[in-house]
Amino acid sequence: MTPHFAIDPYLLFAPKRQLSAPAARDWLVALEGWLREAEVSPYYWGHFHDCSMRLFEENLFPTFDLMREIVSEHKIDVNVGWIVRQINSFFQDEERGILERVSTKSAVSSGGVQVNPNEFVLRAHPVSGELEESLLCVGCDKHYGADFASSVVVVTRKLDVVAGEVEVSALVELIEGDLCDASSGAIYMSEKIPLLFTPEQISDTLDMDSIVRPDGRELMRAIRRTVAEVSRGELMEFDFRFHGEFVGSILGQSIDASPAVLEKLIRICAAVVLDQAQCLKLGLRHLRESAAANSPQRTRRHDNAKAWRLTITKGGVGWRLHYWFIPPVDDGKRGSIEFANVLKKQDVEWIPE
Incomplete structure (x- = not known):
């Protein structure tokens, strides 16, 4: 099955000030690497649009000045101007929104959404809620066997815990979409979405x-x-x-x-x-x-x-x-x-x- 890649909004999170040079380098190299892959790859690449818009509205997108400061301080060899242009064009493109390609537009769960490892959404604060909802929609589509959702792969930075996938579980009471009958009652959904941490792993998918x-x-x-x-x-x-x-x-x-x-x-x-x-x-x-x-x-x-x-x-x-x-x-x-x-x-x- 042909993979469809979703860029984790966490990749846009700049490391905190006074962080070590390796951490700053890892962030910028990972961000540039995935953006370059998205530019030349023959496969579909998208993002979680609600997360991107929240970051944009709250001025949390990494700016040219911030990245230039980090690059200068730690002597990192990346093209800052190119990265900023790609961020602005890619993450503000609504047509690249993953949820534009899935049938489930929203879902209501009883007891909340469980994401394992939980670190995957917690580290994405302040867009953790939007990310949970996006994963829930992808999971619901995957539960019903939709081709696009079944081939979604999230590209990201490494987690502190060892994990090659993120599991999304919920007792879903209501789904807005075309894949299920609204009168069918609540369903328990638990689906796993693969994670990639380097472009070299793409061939595995x-x-x-x-x-x-x-x-x-x-x-x-x-x-x-x-x-x-x-x-x-x-x-x-x-x-x-x-x-x-x-x-x-x-x-x-x-x-x-x-x-x-x-x-x-x-x-x-x-x-x-x-x-x-x-x-x-x-x-x-x-x-x-x-x-x-x-x-x-x-x-x-x-x-x-x-x-x-x-x-x-x-x-x-x-x-x-x-x-x-x-x-x-x-x-x-x-x-x-x-x-x-x-x-x-x-x-x-x-x-x-």
Whole structure:
């Protein structure tokens, strides 16, 4: 299911004065990171409009002067002017309001709304009430199986407690909307909404067949996430990048339509980045200049990169991965990987330079 992202109003809350430099940096970097993601992402991005309007009316939006002061004091490298322009355009855009996309426009609960962890709404004071009501509306839609609400993911800053989702529960007596019969009586609703804390986690919310897009962003993130999961900080890794032909070769071969093959490709790319491909018995070998047994390994002239190939799948089509290993320019540094293309076993071997 395609995710729909909602930006937590708490991201707009500037840290208190005299807070540490790391806290100030974390706030601004997180805010800029999510806003840049919203600007270029192919997915829907919205906000909780009632929360945004309350912050705007009470002059609680972070101002240019405030952010410039924080950036100057703590020497943080962010584009303050761009952030302020994005805040004003994004959070005042009513069409981006999440509740514009859900059927439930309001709901009346008996005994209040329970949000777990409660920190998620308490830290959003003075818009905690508006945030609770917004989550309740999303939860009611999700309870009735509405597609949009079922795919809402909230992006935010880390909580003090460990949580990957926020649970919204209530005994709902009345719902204003199209999804339920008003005469059906009270319902008990309890729904969980996923939380993301960094843009790198976005690939975790996607179906496998949604990861490969022409810009390669989500595929690269998926590889990086797999590298982190496998390495756990204990293995050295190479920098890596995609050749301009790489993503196109995947889309052109329809590998993206086979989740099992795509998942294996991602894990193999992670193994290459961690210099573990040889251990996986993937038929790793030189990609030679010709078919002759004594032909030298193909070398790219401008950076002295060496061409390699390995097997993704043995049976059926027999997918093959080609990549370049770029040696380090300076002694004591590690080289890097450039993933070049994917071919079938019956294709003529070639690698784009």
